[in-house]
Amino acid sequence: MSKFPARFAVSLPKLMRPSGSYCISHRSQHSLVPSSNQNDSDQFAEEWKTAMPYEQLPGPTRLSLFLDFMPGGKYSNRGIKEVIRIYHEKYGSIYKIPGMFGKQDIVFTFDPKDYQTLFRTEGIWPLRLGLDSVDFYRHKRRPDVFINGGLGTEQGKLWADMRSAVNPVMMQTKIVQLYIPTIDKVADDLIQRMKVIRDPVTLELPANFEDELNRWTLEAICVIALDTRLGLIGKLDKNSKEQKFINAVKAFFRLIDELDVRPSCWKVIRTPKFYEMMNASEVITEFAIEHIQVAKKNYESRKTSIKNMKDVGVLERLIEIDSRVATVMGIDMITAGVDTTSSGLVSTLYNLALNPDKQELARQEVLEKLPQKDSLLTAENMKHMPYLRACIKESFRLTPVVDSTFRGAGRDLVLQGYRIPEGTGVAMQLWHTQMQDHVYNQAAKFLPERWLRSNKKSKSVENEVEKCPLDEPIMPFTYLPFGFGPRMCIGKRFAELEIEALLSRIIRNFRIEWHHEPLKFRTSTINSPISPLQFKMIDCQL
Numbered sequence: 192m193s194k195f196p197a198r199f200a201v202s203l204p205k206l207m208r209p210s211g212s213y214c215i216s217h218r219s220q221h222s223l224v225p226s227s228n229q230n231d232s233d234q235f236a237e238e239w240k241t242a243m244p245y246e247q248l249p250g251p252t253r254l255s256l257f258l259d260f261m262p263g264g265k266y267s268n269r270g271i272k273e274v275i276r277i278y279h280e281k282y283g284s285i286y287k288i289p290g291m292f293g294k295q296d297i298v299f300t301f302d303p304k305d306y307q308t309l310f311r312t313e314g315i316w317p318l319r320l321g322l323d324s325v326d327f328y329r330h331k332r333r334p335d336v337f338i339n340g341g342l343g344t345e346q347g348k349l350w351a352d353m354r355s356a357v358n359p360v361m362m363q364t365k366i367v368q369l370y371i372p373t374i375d376k377v378a379d380d381l382i383q384r385m386k387v388i389r390d391p392v393t394l395e396l397p398a399n400f401e402d403e404l405n406r407w408t409l410e411a412i413c414v415i416a417l418d419t420r421l422g423l424i425g426k427l428d429k430n431s432k433e434q435k436f437i438n439a440v441k442a443f444f445r446l447i448d449e450l451d452v453r454p455s456c457w458k459v460i461r462t463p464k465f466y467e468m469m470n471a472s473e474v475i476t477e478f479a480i481e482h483i484q485v486a487k488k489n490y491e492s493r494k495t496s497i498k499n500m501k502d503v504g505v506l507e508r509l510i511e512i513d514s515r516v517a518t519v520m521g522i523d524m525i526t527a528g529v530d531t532t533s534s535g536l537v538s539t540l541y542n543l544a545l546n547p548d549k550q551e552l553a554r555q556e557v558l559e560k561l562p563q564k565d566s567l568l569t570a571e572n573m574k575h576m577p578y579l580r581a582c583i584k585e586s587f588r589l590t591p592v593v594d595s596t597f598r599g600a601g602r603d604l605v606l607q608g609y610r611i612p613e614g615t616g617v618a619m620q621l622w623h624t625q626m627q628d629h630v631y632n633q634a635a636k637f638l639p640e641r642w643l644r645s646n647k648k649s650k651s652v653e654n655e656v657e658k659c660p661l662d663e664p665i666m667p668f669t670y671l672p673f674g675f676g677p678r679m680c681i682g683k684r685f686a687e688l689e690i691e692a693l694l695s696r697i698i699r700n701f702r703i704e705w706h707h708e709p710l711k712f713r714t715s716t717i718n719s720p721i722s723p724l725q726f727k728m729i730d731c732q733l
């Protein structure tokens with residue numbers, strides 16, 4: 192009999208509980224009541240009483256939204272981020288987009304004080320809604336596979352049980368470190384491929400380099416999720432299962448934008464895009480099941496010979512919990528860990544290409560740790576690349592992978608003088624906050640130094656540091672590239688490993704340049720590059 196969920200039907204570990212003064216009723220996490228002191232409670236009651244009603248939040252009407260987004264409407268061809276910005280200029284730092292066709296309203300806020308309020312009151316089962324088409328497929332089409340909707344879309348106790356089961360597997364540094372050699376090998380395979388596919392004269396990568404990057408992340412995440420090297424980096428037969436799988440993952444992301452981000456009536460009328468989403472999800476699910484079954488058989492046959500559990504990887508540990516948990520988590524990893532990681536890499540490559548002085552500092556650091564081009568990455572040398580890490584962090588601020596974080600209000604709240612009833616969806620616009628000079632000194636500049644503590648800043652960056660008082664504390668809740676609290680990204684450590692491994696190999700092998708129009712990103716649930724990724728890669732002679 193399965194050990195899940197009985198064994199793991201526990202609340203989240205103490206560490207993951209957000210601090211705050213609200214106690215949670217056992218009946219519902221939404222019956223949050225201020226617990227610590229009566230004054231807070233009285234103060235909130237007074238604030239609520241005098242606040243403006245929810246209905247008075249500014250924002251477009253349902254009719255104008257419908258007309259503006261329908262084919263030929265003024266926003267039909269505009270990116271979501273652009274529309275959010277236009278509404279911000281028109282309605283101010285808080286506004287409401289009314290729900291349509293069965294979708295709920297979303298409140299957009301641009302004020303970091305609101306982010307703090309939302310996260311501090313989110314409770315132990317934070318609500319993150321919005322991927323309804325994914326949720327539909329999992330609950331309605333394949334309940335045989337999905338014992339829950341998966342971390343990305345599930346809510347409440349079902350989410351918490353799954354999260355507390357998989358957290359110790361996914362978030363432990365020692366387990367992540369087991370993957371360094373394989374992830375390094377995957378990175379090296381892409382380096383060899385880059386040498387083959389770049390133009391021999393201009394040394395530029397081909398316009399469709401994003402496809403190659405998506406194959407790299409998919410290959411890397413499948414090592415972790417499916418315990419398999421699929422061999423996706425390189426040429427694939429277009430009728431192969433692997434190519435069909437890659438196509439399905441790409442369609443899946445495109446369709447989330449069409450069905451769940453933009454206004455869509457699929458909940459009322461089953462549109463062709465809805466069926467396309469069901470088909471793409473089915474291809475991903477079947478592919479994952481097939482590989483997990485093989486991994487399970489392999490694990491069963493070698494289980495008795497395992498001497499040290501320390502060497503056991505993610506998939507096997509998840510199978511040990513329950514193979515259904517392994518399947519759901521595997522599919523979640525494949526769907527959440529591809530575009531995100533490759534966009535993060537692109538963002539960092541681009542910022543380093545535009546800032547050759549910073550790139551050189553990162554190269555000096557990498558050269559010290561990888562003296563030969565074929566020197567291997569290890570847990571030890573990866574620990575000592577603070578400047579490289581700071582470059583990634585700064586890129587995630589300047590050109591973020593995820594623009595906003597979403598929460599259902601954990602209780603009734605007052606945001607910017609408006610009543611926000613419990614459960615209301617609120618999208619926090621971190622991209623905007625991260626670009627404010629009063630929040631980040633010289634916000635438009637790429638300054639990795641702002642993320643280094645003084646004692647870690649090398650001599651070579653000291654002058655830069657003097658020019659800019661970067662040791663100022665960062666305002667809380669203004670930099671959350673992987674989210675916050677119990678619901679923060681569970682793949683953070685793997686994403687960082689993949690990006691650090693490939694980036695250090697690229698910097699070690701090439702000087703990166705960019706000679707085109709500024710790189711453009713398309714904003715949906717995540718930001719993906721839309722410009723051709725023609726980075727120039729000049730061989731590094733050292």
Ligand code: HEM
Pocket residue numbers: 319342343344354412523524525527528529531532535592593596597671672673674675676677678679680681682683685686
């Ligand atoms: C640069 C790469 C990545 C970025 C920037 C990123 C960012 C995020 C963000 C912002 C969230 C929402 C957190 C919140 O609401 O507080 C999230 C959730 C999530 N991410 Fe990532 N992610 C990345 C890579 C990955 C990878 C590689 C995986 C898979 C191993 C992954 C799996 C997930 C899952 C399953 C969730 C839902 C967690 C939950 O609700 O419990 N992500 N990610």
